[in-house]
Amino acid sequence: MADAVNRQIQLVETPKGKLGPEHFKLADATIPVPSKDGDVQVRTRYISLDAANRAWMQGATYRDAVEAGQVMAGGAIAEVTASNDAGFKVGDRVFADTGWQDYAVLPAKALQKLPALEPETHLMSVYGVAGLTAYFGLLNVGQPKAGETILISAAAGSVGSLVSQIAKAAVPDVTVIGIAGSDEKCQWIQDELGYDAAINYKTQPVYKALKEIAPQGIDVYFDNVGGDILEAALFRMNLFGRIACCGAVSQYDGAPPSSGPRGIPGLIVTKRLTLRGFIMSDFPDEREKALSDLQGWVASGKINVKEDIIEGLENTPAALIGLLAGDNRGKRMVKVI
Amino acid sequence: MADAVNRQIQLVETPKGKLGPEHFKLADATIPVPSKDGDVQVRTRYISLDAANRAWMQGATYRDAVEAGQVMAGGAIAEVTASNDAGFKVGDRVFADTGWQDYAVLPAKALQKLPALEPETHLMSVYGVAGLTAYFGLLNVGQPKAGETILISAAAGSVGSLVSQIAKAAVPDVTVIGIAGSDEKCQWIQDELGYDAAINYKTQPVYKALKEIAPQGIDVYFDNVGGDILEAALFRMNLFGRIACCGAVSQYDGAPPSSGPRGIPGLIVTKRLTLRGFIMSDFPDEREKALSDLQGWVASGKINVKEDIIEGLENTPAALIGLLAGDNRGKRMVKVI
Known part of the structure; x- marks a missing residue:
């Protein structure tokens, strides 16, 4: 040895x-x-x-x-x-x-x-947990349709860096907005990952920024963070919007939060939202197709890993x-x- | 005139x-x-x-x-x-x-x-908003399967009084638990509406009562109230549980709540829960079948209106x-x- x-x-x-x-x-x-x-x-x-x-x-x-x-x-x-x-x-x-x-x-x-x-x-x-999480969370849970607006938090992270590119590769005419924690990351995700717009949550109030950047509202929110950003997104979701609950990284590193986001369940009812939690192993039957799609997009340059x-x-x-x-x-x- | x-x-x-x-x-x-x-x-x-x-x-x-x-x-x-x-x-x-x-x-x-x-x-x-809300919320949104445990808040109300009976009529071997606001209502829903067990939320801590009454956990929660009862239910949901978000009556009559239930989105992710809001008019294509099912159950005495x-x-x-x-x-x- x-x-x-x-x-x-x-x-x-x-x-x-x-x-x-x-x-x-x-x-x-x-x-x-x-x-x-x-x-x-x-x-x-x-x-x-x-x-x-x-x-x-x-x-x-x-x-x-x-x-x-x-x-x-x-x-x-x-x-x-x-x-x-x-x-x-x-x-x-x-x-x-x-x-x-x-x-x-x-x-x-x-x-x-x-x-x-x-x-x-x-x-x-891209072919591991991050890629399959991005793929299933966006396509199976979020179910974006052509022309919709998609919001992603932790947008520069392992999963977020793929969600935007999968969205652009798989669904026509989507608008993809990312939330990240520095101006430099916000620039990087727009330059490198296909994001159409970005919000630095450390310097911008997220609800207000969303209202300006996406006055048309959000159809799919890929939530990696929970907390205040989830709350801001809830208030900007469109009717029949879908939230893919992938993680709550804002809440892992510290004491457990004493409360959840406002607007639950009121906004879920009035807007008829769906919030669904998932992990990538929940979709064993579709794993093969997912990997094949991801390989195709990497090969064609649609995904920059x-x-x-x-x-x-x-x-x-x-x-x-x-x-x-x-x-x-x-x-x-x-x-x- | x-x-x-x-x-x-x-x-x-x-x-x-x-x-x-x-x-x-x-x-x-x-x-x-x-x-x-x-x-x-x-x-x-x-x-x-x-x-x-x-x-x-x-x-x-x-x-x-x-x-x-x-x-x-x-x-x-x-x-x-x-x-x-x-x-x-x-x-x-x-x-x-x-x-x-x-x-x-x-x-x-x-x-x-x-x-x-x-x-x-x-x-x-039964053939109006209450009946169709109970029907679509339970069957289309909650999607209970044989043998599962179903929890319903506002169980003695217009919708709750039908959900339990629809559950028993439509799905084999379900256990149906109701939450209501008095001992007298708790007795009434068990005597008249087919509830297997009941919790008086005004005198019993709901989380603890659920743990005792339903140690097997909750698979479907039909939520009419939001607030603390939703929070208690979230902590008792089983993996892949579904919450039909029908209303938030606990939050209509007073100042808006300053926060939402704890455990969101953490529990949604780890338990892979689905929370979905709906109103009965979201299901126009299935209205005719729903009314026909409801008429059949009323005629056969399975639903006591x-x-x-x-x-x-x-x-x-x-x-x-x-x-x-x-x-x-x-x-x-x-x-x-």
Whole structure:
């Protein structure tokens, strides 16, 4: 083996407020060896960083909570380095929840074999959770129609950087508006990601800006943030508008909010809105078509894939803290080897 | 004509808080005469009372606001007493927004001809807005499946009194739980309306009661009230649960709430809930089937229609104020003649 130890990043304590470096520690452990039949040893290559990592620390969501003292959980592209399972051989590329460590031993059923594809990082961005989340959230949940106006929060993020491009590729004549946290990001998403307009929520009141930029109202809102921005969007939604509830990143990093957005359920009734939560694994039957569409759009240049790659396992905590502060452009990941 | 005057109940001022008798006045006006081609004079027979009446006073909803000085708006069963339209003849029964008055002149296109049916009051309860709202909200929006658990607020009201019975008639093996505002109503809905269990929200903490009564969780919530009860339901919803947002009666009669329920959008995402607002006119293509289903269930005794009929136009304000306080059992209406 290349390394004598298995470096691990552990969660020291469950953060009560803002996540900081003090909540993690880097420890050296023994490299785990597959002992049971069906066990597979993998070496982590690229760790995915997502706002959801933060949510996992707060309690059970669609997965168990990450508890203090445990290796921090996280999905990764990994390479099989030893296998007790006939389905996996050394050298196979897989996606798995390795956690934030060099090596993991996992049962074969917890691994998802990845196709050979260059660059392999695309398996974690446009062909991974981010791409499928953007695709299903926009097209299956948001159901935009030709000529409609689509609003996206966290517009420069891993998912938001794809939603705008999928919208333009899949639906004729849509107007796509992004919300991001700096003027520089607002410029970048218009220059690089096909956004027609952008709002810097840190300097502009969102409701007022929406009223000016999109007097025609919003038909589809792809919500990554919740909170005040969701509230502003609710008040600007059109009749029969749809809100794809993808995440609430504004609420992961701190104390739980003491109340929800005003206008619920009043505006939902009077405007006959639909709010629907989803995660990308809710659409298994359509996964193949989604990947095929995404590959087509990447090949034709309609999707410009943005990846934000940080080097070194030891930098994973800082990379997540930065992501929660909105530092990333497109899909952030950590290159371990 | 039977009366020399057209009695009208006018809204004196837009209520800022709780609705009271001081917000209305009874006035005598001249009986209006149809002058233009296509105008029809109708005499009001039964005025529908609904929580929505209160919402109309607060601003534009799916209809214009009712302003101070105007005749209070309201739908009614009426009889044609004079007609300048070939489509309507004296004696026809129609449904129309006559407002709270003895006579109205309306363009023919604002009238909906009613079938001859006994008792005619059923046209305003089970075959009217209440019945169609209950039907579409439960079956089209809530989409309950066999064996699921359904929760209904304002369970003794015009809509709630039908939702439970439609659920039992249309979907096998459902468990139906009602929320109402007195022990007596809780008993009544279980004795008369097929509810399997009931919660008195004025004496029981709803979240805790739901946990005890329905440890299996809630699959469909038919929300007539919003506010704290919606919040409690959100925290007890099952994965992929559906909330039919029908109204927010807890929020119509008073100052607008300063915040919405906690858990939005967090719980929507993690549980992949769908919240959808609707009104019964959103489903024109399915109206005929709905009415046919409802007639079948009434004929077979699966639906026991509850009507709460108050006598006298002059009692309409008190009847609405009482409805907002939860006095009614089933569909409340005022018999004018």
